[in-house]
Amino acid sequence: MSFREKSAWITLIAILLVSVLFFLHGPELFRPVADPWTFHAVVASIAAFIVIEVVAYVVLYLRYPKDARTPKDEREQLIGLKATRLAAYVYVVGSFLAVLTVHHGASAGTVGYLVLVAFVVAEIVNYTARIIYFRRGF
Secondary structure, X not given: OOHHHHHHHHHHHHHHHHHHHHHHHOOOOOOOOOOOHHHHHHHHHHXXXXXXXXXXXXXXXXXXXXXXXXXXXXXXXXXXXXXXXXXXXXXXXXXXXXXXXXXXXXXXXXXXXXXXXXXXXXHHHHHHHHHHHHHHOO
């Protein structure tokens, strides 16, 4: 397993962990008025994600220093581009669906929350695709 694949696993696990905790303990989705707790929950989730990422990357870097310093080759660049393209489609469709909820009476806070969900799903797709492409050998 290459260093880039290991880092993709780290990011995927961190995103899943933080987003599951946020969506389980975060604000309710369809409230008519935005909850003031929402902003604090988002900031706490982002801070937790950053801490998990930094600690995991430092451990990975200390364990495999030579692999961490190697530049990306053409295959790894192609994997990143393919995964990002797929995630961009998911994000555009998710954001468009979030905006369509305004037609059904959703508040601005709900639309923002749904755009955040679209972003999280797109990033999960991004890093899952990277892992699949690394496994396939693309």
